[in-house]
Amino acid sequence: MPTKEEKTEIFECLAKAIVDHDPDETLKISREGIKQGVDPVEMIQKGLSTGMKRVSELFERAEYPLPFVLLAAKAMTLAIDQLKPHILKGRAPKPIGKIVLSVVKGDIHELGAKILKPLLETAGFEVHYVGVDVPAETIIEEAERLEADIIALSAFMVTTMIEQDLLIRALKKKGLREKYKVMVGGGPVSDLWCEKIGADGYAPDAISAVEKAKELMKQKRASVE
Amino acid sequence: MARSGILLLSNKKLWRPLTKKEMYLFEQEALRVLNEVGMCVLNQKILEIAENNGCQVDYKTKIILFPEYVVEDYTRKAPKTFRLAGRDPENDIIFEGPSKRAYGCFSSPMPKICLWNEDLKEYVYRNATSSDVARATAHYDCLEHIDLVCPPCLDLEAAEAGLPNAIHEVKTCLTHTTKHVNLMNAAPMTIEEWDYFARLAAEVVGGLDELEKRPLISGTALVTPPLTLGISACYTLLGATKYNLPLLVGGANAPTTILNACQVVLHYASNLGTLTLAQMINPGTPCVIEIWQAPLDMYYATLNFASPESQLLNAALVQLVHDCLRLPCNTSPNTSSKTTDIQAAYEIALNVVFQFLTGVDIWTNYSFNDQAYNPETLILNHELYGYMKQLSHRHGDLIPIEENIAFQAIKEVGTGGDYLTHPITINNVKLLYRPRLADYRTLYAWMKDKTSMLDRIRAKVKEIDEYEPPPLPNEVVEKMNHIVKEADKKLGRV
Numbered sequence: 026m027p028t029k030e031e032k033t034e035i036f037e038c039l040a041k042a043i044v045d046h047d048p049d050e051t052l053k054i055s056r057e058g059i060k061q062g063v064d065p066v067e068m069i070q071k072g073l074s075t076g077m078k079r080v081s082e083l084f085e086r087a088e089y090p091l092p093f094v095l096l097a098a099k100a101m102t103l104a105i106d107q108l109k110p111h112i113l114k115g116r117a118p119k120p121i122g123k124i125v126l127s128v129v130k131g132d133i134h135e136l137g138a139k140i141l142k143p144l145l146e147t148a149g150f151e152v153h154y155v156g157v158d159v160p161a162e163t164i165i166e167e168a169e170r171l172e173a174d175i176i177a178l179s180a181f182m183v184t185t186m187i188e189q190d191l192l193i194r195a196l197k198k199k200g201l202r203e204k205y206k207v208m209v210g211g212g213p214v215s216d217l218w219c220e221k222i223g224a225d226g227y228a229p230d231a232i233s234a235v236e237k238a239k240e241l242m243k244q245k246r247a248s249v250e
Numbered sequence: 251m252a253r254s255g256i257l258l259l260s261n262k263k264l265w266r267p268l269t270k271k272e273m274y275l276f277e278q279e280a281l282r283v284l285n286e287v288g289m290c291v292l293n294q295k296i297l298e299i300a301e302n303n304g305c306q307v308d309y310k311t312k313i314i315l316f317p318e319y320v321v322e323d324y325t326r327k328a329p330k331t332f333r334l335a336g337r338d339p340e341n342d343i344i345f346e347g348p349s350k351r352a353y354g355c356f357s358s359p360m361p362k363i364c365l366w367n368e369d370l371k372e373y374v375y376r377n378a379t380s381s382d383v384a385r386a387t388a389h390y391d392c393l394e395h396i397d398l399v400c401p402p403c404l405d406l407e408a409a410e411a412g413l414p415n416a417i418h419e420v421k422t423c424l425t426h427t428t429k430h431v432n433l434m435n436a437a438p439m440t441i442e443e444w445d446y447f448a449r450l451a452a453e454v455v456g457g458l459d460e461l462e463k464r465p466l467i468s469g470t471a472l473v474t475p476p477l478t479l480g481i482s483a484c485y486t487l488l489g490a491t492k493y494n495l496p497l498l499v500g501g502a503n504a505p506t507t508i509l510n511a512c513q514v515v516l517h518y519a520s521n522l523g524t525l526t527l528a529q530m531i532n533p534g535t536p537c538v539i540e541i542w543q544a545p546l547d548m549y550y551a552t553l554n555f556a557s558p559e560s561q562l563l564n565a566a567l568v569q570l571v572h573d574c575l576r577l578p579c580n581t582s583p584n585t586s587s588k589t590t591d592i593q594a595a596y597e598i599a600l601n602v603v604f605q606f607l608t609g610v611d612i613w614t615n616y617s618f619n620d621q622a623y624n625p626e627t628l629i630l631n632h633e634l635y636g637y638m639k640q641l642s643h644r645h646g647d648l649i650p651i652e653e654n655i656a657f658q659a660i661k662e663v664g665t666g667g668d669y670l671t672h673p674i675t676i677n678n679v680k681l682l683y684r685p686r687l688a689d690y691r692t693l694y695a696w697m698k699d700k701t702s703m704l705d706r707i708r709a710k711v712k713e714i715d716e717y718e719p720p721p722l723p724n725e726v727v728e729k730m731n732h733i734v735k736e737a738d739k740k741l742g743r744v
Contacts, residue, residue: 084549087549087550088549089549090548090549091546091548091549091551092548131439131481131482133292133474133478133480133481134474140551158292158481182437182482183361183404183406183409183415183437184409184414184415184416184437184438184439184482185437185439186409186410187409187410187412187743187744190410190412190744191412191743191744194744212361212621213361213404213406213409213621215377217377218410221410230551231551
């Protein structure tokens, strides 16, 4: 069994490999950790997630370029996939929540959504990206099928942001509005628009979107309790 | 009599960063991209047209592969001379080949508006309304150096209500300017929107036949990078060509790769692809090539329109379009500043200078700060455009001919004499640059009021706010209102 110091060193090396956006090194260290008998759940929570948190902080301070953020997120996802088979049954960390993420109908601008997805995943969410130019009905169907907690909608154009409103109206019509938290984002979208259409959350960028998603999950859990 | 724009320097004096060999290589690589990678085009009709005109089409992925000969054949069909008409024929723009004259556009199709609040002493950002579209269009109509107009902001009220906001914006623009209107704002969600655009313009000009002769409006069909022609852009290609209206076509490079040569190839390929499709749909469609460079800032994830890379890429692409396609082109730089400050001033100045030096034909300098129309930025752009116009004008008396050297005057004044009252000065005083806003006073004179350029820009905003554009006849406006109401009913989505 590894000592406390040995475990701490593995966690630190994992965090550093993530900050160094080095998938190979991340995988190598996680394999090493498994060999040494370090708990894979702890490696995820205290190693990989710690690294990703540092990456988010650096990005927020404009000290870490976007491509590296995506690479760091990729490194974490690959490492988690490698560690999953070693997690004892019943010990797998549950996702914080399940999100259906989509770019709305008529819109094909997906950079924002593509940046957001790995950041949400590395924050502990299970994310299902539906794609671009997706009608509201299809997004709702996916949310129903996956029993999602949050529907996250991206619209880059003034002419497509109305689709966010239409989806919420569709949810109300189907009697499903209370079942989902809806968050909105994209170029012309604002907190005023969010309030106007009765969405639950708005975020101007990917980093704050992750925090907003966490906040919405807290609200959801509180309302269930 | 059409608008004169800015007379540009001859080719030899322009900033042309590419050698002939480099241009050839870029052209070949762009053709290779179109042939081996292709363009994704999200419209069934255009895919079929492409296939019927020699391209290889995969209907599942919606990717068109363009053989080289197809691109060369079709791009040649774009006319080299054409007119963009204004409600007032004095405001027509006539293109007679690339790099002859530059025309100021200064657009800003943004959903917000940024205004200086004198009471709060800060800039206030808010959503744009239909009144803002009207007022901002009037600004553009008022300013002498603005040669054509794109809707300066978007009607967010209409958009949020699920109405076809572009139709509202087009109607507002046509009623508030006598200059040509390019529909850079329009991202049509249905092909029918273009029928309404055409009907609105036809009311102003006197019918659809007249609209074809005097195109009051033109469309803009931009690629969504990389190499994808989206739904709206496809509708614009089909819609504008249906009415034989001119188009701005082509590339957008934000965000994309970092290497400059790669950016040039991608962008030029997008230009060639979109131009080819426009000519396939309607051979002889007048086209201005859009050069839209905004490298993504990798630390802030924002678009940067005024970076050194942007200037370099614009220069390279303008050269390629002018030399290889012999067509006019447009660049759309901007400032990344959020207020009218030193950053805005130097970025706008650099943009304008580089545009002049590259010989680009239309300057669609955005007047916005972070998605908000800012009239102060417009005024600054306008002042600098006037500066470059003066520079171009004064090039005329730089030519060392007898009249300009005025050797006789030199002899007459001799050594230690005075030129101030000599006819050579008296007769030419009016040639000198008189800035509208820059302060050329002495320090002593300035101490009396201590005003800054920004004070004068703000005063100018108040001045142009008072301007009322020449109205259309009431019956025309009523018909246009009726068309908009009909569009709201048929195309409204809520």
